[in-house]
Amino acid sequence: MTVEPQVKGWCPGAHRPMLSGDGLVVRVRPRAGRLTSAEALGLAGLSSTFGNGTLDLTSRANLQLxxxxxxxxxxxxxxxxxxxxxxxxxxxxARRNILITPFRKSGGIEDRLTAALTRALPDLPPLPAKIGIAIDTGRTRVLGTASADFRFERDANDGLILRADGADKGVPVTEETAVPALIDLAQWLAKRVTPDLRRMRKVVTATGTPREASVFPVPMAARAQPGPVTAGLLVGAPFGQIPAVDLVRLLTDTGAPAIRLTPWRMLLLEGVTDTISASRAGFVTTLGNALLDADACPGAPYCPAASVETRTLARRLAPRLPAGLHVSGCSKGCARSAASPVTLVGREGRFDLVRDGHAWDEADEADLTEDQILKILTQDTPEA
Ligand code: SF4
Known part of the structure; x- marks a missing residue:
């Protein structure tokens, strides 16, 4: 039987931390998805002094202590x-769920839109807590798979559009009309939200697209990869887990003045080209590192729902499973909502194996030890 887990309608923040297995989770939402080096070093210091010594980079480009x-x-x-x-x-x-493309020019339209939208947040109607906005206004879209309900994008003529997540077309807007258009669309959504339809995509699927939507967005870009980009250097952090000492070393050794956060478990170091220092600090700087394709939730001892440790196993298995691995501490599957070729799900200290499915799907093999898993998966795919 397949039972999709219930998702809690509450997002932790700094003001409202969440109690987890190892203490409080304090989520920090950097403004415009950017931290100066001093701010990032301050967070690293907080993590070392008062936290567990790591920072988690979330799928909404926030950082958690x-x-x-x-x-x-x-x-x-x-x-x-x-x-x-x-x-x-x-x-x-709680309302400031704004995701902004890391591939932007400083002081450009993305920064101006972010500032205008932030000022307008109190004018939005009450909406479920997880509702978010993406500012994805480059020549190609890069945030299409990231969680957002309202998407500012470009059309083929470089015009600005506002698209409801789940709709194939958006409404043309300008920088001046962007905020009123967002408020209109938020009101459209607020009228249709029900206990079962709490995100834009579900509402659009159930009730249809807003009538004025008439313009297609530009296509999606290929998935971002570690390496040099126009604004600096993209570096990967497997599982989004960033040891505070590594972050300090990264910032110190590369001299990055600021970092931009991404929803892809990568940081963009502004103005940096020094891949060697970034690599020495423990970050992924090259294409094709299997760890960046694997997902693993924090697992035990960090989450009270987990009976198994997850990330050590994921590190061992990822090089053997380039097509996709998800190690989940329980059947909730927090780290990956999409299906995966191989999903290992912790249960009572052992793992269930789901092939081509989700953490909450029926297992193909159950009650496996780590050694049994390694044996099964090694038979499937010898290490490259
Ligand atoms: S999937 Fe992982 S993080 Fe989510 S509740 Fe289960 S054990 Fe905790």
């Missing part, structure tokens, strides 16, 4: 305020 105690939380919050990484209040923080 893990393992913060309730006693230390007020100090963490005060430090975030000193670093200017804290929103005025929890409600504003």
């Amino acid at each position: 893990r393992g913060v105690s309730e006693d230390d939380f007020p100090t963490v919050l005060a430090t975030l305020e000193e670093l200017d990484l804290l929103d005025q209040d929890a409600d504003l923080e």
Whole structure:
């Protein structure tokens, strides 16, 4: 039997941390998806002093501190305020789900739109907490697979459009009309949200596209890969897990003035070309590293729902499974919602193996130890 897990309608933030197996998870939402080197070093220091020594890069390009105690939380919050990484209040923080293409010119339309949309957030109608906005206004789209409900994109004539996620066409807008158009579309969505239809894509699938939508967006770009790009250097962090000491070394040794966060478990180091220092700091700088294609949730001991450790196994298996590996601490499948050729699901200290499916699908083989898994998968695909 296949049972898709229920997704909680609440997003943790800095003001509203989430209690996990190893303490509080404090999610920081950098403004415009960017941190100066000083801000990033400040976060690394917080993680080393009050957290578990790692930062998690999320699929919405935010950073999480893990393992913060309730006693230390007020100090963490005060430090975030000193670093200017804290929103005025929890409600504003919860609404500020804005994802911005990392491939932008500083001070360009993406930055201006982000600032205008941030100012307009209080004018949006009440919407479910996970609702987000993508600003993906380059010549090709790069955020098409990232979570967002309202998408600002380009059409074939370089015009700006606003597209509802799930719709194939969008509404032409200008920089001046972008905010009113977003408010209109948000009101359209708010009227259609139900307990079962809480994201734009589901609403569009169930009720149809907004009538004025008439323009196709430009095509999607190929998936971004580590390496040099116009704005700097993209470097990968397997599973989105960034040891604080590695981040300090990365920033110090490359001299990056700022980093841009991406939803692809990669950081863009502004103005950097030094791949050697980035690689020495422990980051992936070359194409084709299988670890960047594998997903593994934090697992035990970090998540109370997990009975198995996940990432060590994923590191061992990823080179053998270039087509896709998902190691999930339980059947909720937080790390990957799409189907995967191989999914290993923790259950009572062992793993179930699902082929070509999701973490919540019926297992093909059950109650496996790590050694049994290695044996089965090694038979399938000898290591390259
Ligand atoms: S999938 Fe992983 S992170 Fe999500 S609830 Fe299960 S064990 Fe926890």
